[in-house]
Amino acid sequence: MAWPLALAATAAVMAAVLLAMGRLPVCECGTVKLWHGAVNSAENSQHIADWYMPSHVVHGLLFYGLFRWVAPRASLGARAVMAALLEAAWEIAENTPAVINRYREATAALGYSGDSVVNSLADLGFMLAGFAIAARLPWWATLLFGLALELLALAVIRDNLTLNVLMLLWPVPAIRDWQAALPG
Template identity: 35%
Template sequence: MSRAAVLAFPQTTFGRPRWSPDADVRFWVAALLSVAVLACWLGLLGRPLAPPSGLRLWSGDLARGNSQQLSDGYSLLHLSFGALIAALMRRYNPRLGGGRLALTVVLSAVVWEAVENLPPVITLFSAPAGAASYHGDSIVNSLGDVVFAGAGFVLARQLSWRGIVALLVGIELACALLIGDGLLWGSLRLAGLA
């Protein structure tokens, strides 16, 4: 097999399984239940429902509103997370239908949000030099992040592989400019390499 064949990405779109109302309902119920479990989990961890200063759709202030409002600069990373999970699942499990793939993205985002708000992880994210002030997410912000991951899935579903790569690179650059952070930069910082 030639090297070009190994590196080539397929230009196909996601498979469209036969429509089944029962399957669609099960996937939606499972996704909604997982989001409800996340909200309860965050409440048990003592995360606030919304910021005490009042809820806004967007916060550009990382010093005070980081991960408290419905969306912020880090919401873009959740958009790329959803697109990346969808792209990886498409690559390695191309027979996975749209409903199952969407549920995989939602469950992945829910698990990430549940882990991200554990006290040791909050400490880990706020410890590196240059990291934004992070004290955990509000419940509204976590639910918004799950929605952004779902939007990333919807975007990835419409794009070719090249389009997905362009989207991920664009989001990384936008995050670097907007918030001085990103998936790559944050990973390097956590590893002590930046």
């Protein structure tokens, strides 16, 4: 059973790369909270969980389907490692100056400064949780669960994985204005 070691190594390498990039291990505030719900806050993406956690669970649902399709003969553990590598690559890319600046320019995340390492590690864990859920649910239940997570985030913070990808690749000013008008 080499896949648990591969998952741990993926997390360790991702954390080491993020630290080498200058990412803070924990929130600059010096605390680690289980939940931080204020989206328009300097502490967003700095703690274990926040309103972007559902997006990482959805990553796991999608990655399960992707790797079941592209690597159908691979074991579940091997596919989980593939998903973890993809998520780790995203966490590293997401925290580069180019992507952080893109978020600031193209989305309503004007004060976004990147993730803490603890937040990125938690995001990897949430993706793996989504992957495990998708491995156990029938496809239609996985689809409904993913839609429910997307709609929940949309209703609460006016953002979700779908809008995040859209706004990074093809910003829509009307959506940005609607997101920026989020009360509180």
